[in-house]
Amino acid sequence: MNKLMRNWPVIALGVLLAAGLVAPLATGASPAGFYVEVLLGGLMTGVLYSLVALGFVLIFKASGVFNFAQGAMVLFAALAVARMAEVMPWWLAALLAIGIMVVLAWVIERVVLRPLVNQEAIALLMATLGVTYFLDGFGQTVWGSDIYEINLGIAKEPVMVLDGIFQGGILVNKEDVVAAVAAAALVAALALFFQKTPTGRALRAVADDHQAAQSIGIPLNRIWVIVWSVAGVVALVAGVIWGSKLGVQFSISQVALKALPVVILGGFTSVPGAIIGGLIIGVGEKMAEVFLGPVLVKAFDLAGGGIENWFAYMLALLFLLVRPEGLFGEKHIDRV
């Protein structure tokens, strides 16, 4: 009970969000089928946010680096796959791109991280900002800066399902389903890798305590290369899914910034937090855009909606005020 009392702001925020989520349905403002469609659309975007956030969390856990460049890595990987797939089958391109991401991780570790070891977190953040700019420029120099397509050979026509339950049924993209399954498979593979392999165990040791890990002979530098490679592969998957859905273009790099509020929401150090946070943000902003947007537009006479551009950040800001460690993060946090 006492604990419940202490956490009242979090609970209040949660109740508010939940109320906002069910409000359109409960008040009958939208037909149930449409509501479920919006929900699914939000979940789909959420999966992408989760994947980008996953990359953040992996790197943050293992090296304490807040990797601003994750979005740029997504763009870079997607561009690589898209351009190489023009001359070879897409799976071969993806394999080659994985190789490129590993090389990239190795270069970043050598050139950027190693000289900056033991610097403040802020210096490292700014270094990754530099990496972001470099990758954005480099990727477009090498691969070109038009909009490219990734074709995975899956039909893009939506399928009508659950005709019997909802009036008019629900439109579901086959591609979305494949993407969600792929994302889930990736997360499962990562979980296995972290729990069952010696390398995974070493990664977890480093995440727990750098010095202790080093003192029992775990090579920090190699672990960092591995972690950045894994983050690169996660970025690749996110990039391919995103690219096949919306085309590969520069804006991916910016939209991937949304992973920042996601990790705030889920907690900087929590893998499940990144996934659940991503889903919450994805659904939340889609719901806000579709159902809250028109209300705001009418009330304040706005020139169009678009509140999904900032909704996630404001949610994260509120969350920071009531629960800075996020939903699943460790309690230990830099508090003033």
Next chain:
Amino acid sequence: MLYRENGQFKTSYVADQQMLPIRQDQVFMIALVVIAFAVVPFVASDYLIRAILVPFLILSLAALGLNLLTGYCGQVSIGHGAFMAVGAYAAYNIATRLPDLNILIVLVLAGLAAALVGMLFGIPSLRIKGLYLAVATLAAQFFFDWVFARVKWFTNYSPSGSVSVPDIALFGLVLNTPQEKYLFVLAIVALFALVAKNLVRGHVGRSWMAIRDMDVAAEVIGIRPMAAKLSAFAISSFYVGVAGALWGFIHLGSWEPLAFSINLSLNLLFMIIIGGLGSILGSFFGAAFIIVLPIVLNQLPAALGIPISTAMVSHLEFMIFGALIVFFLIVEPHGLARLWAIGKEKLRLWPFPH
């Protein structure tokens, strides 16, 4: 030989505590100010003033503002582009709704509006710091991008969402030529730089630096973190708000809703990293660097006779920016201002080795 302070004895505290204690520094600074005010407007071409000097001065002011917050008080902000936007739109609205108001008052009011907003988004800094705060300020960036693009009142119901400012008159004198505008901006920037320099030497600046270096220790010696942090946010945003108003009124003249996007915020951050965190001079160096680099990159290939497309140039610019930031963080984390200080130190001994 030339730059040496021996023989300059101070006989009073006032003399010892003056802003530039070394005579050569005083002479240099006075010469710089005289050249900037009296020589440059007559020698510099219109292009130089309009495309380089004016944006350089305004961005210096903005970088100075961000440096007060990030360099001196240690609070990272990726939202200062938004505070510039607040200043610009506040100035626009005040100037169009009250056309008779003096431009100086408009600038101050714009600064105050930005300061208010800055303080509001600085409130999370009382509980969180570092990376968390960076994300909190990012919220300001995206929120204001949206507000100024969507809320019609702010753009005075212009159909395209872009705004253009009225003529600027200073006591009846309309600022038309680039030279007049340059002098106006220069005077404001010089004044603000002077205030900032004294601010960080005094009580306020020292309390900021104490908070930056170790907040708990600062609290123990009697500095109130809330007052220090919020004042840093307010003053920093005031500077940036004024810079935003100048950017809109003098440099751009008319602008689209996304003129103050996240790229501007990041650019400001780069300026203070490359120039030097916690250095007034460094803000100017950083701004100069960021202004000049793209121009050099644009001209250099043509000058060397290498054919290169504009798209390629902009990609190269990104790459070089990124590489330089990493380079500076590794090789000289204190930026160009530190190189300047090292140069002065070397000059004191020159031509002797010790």
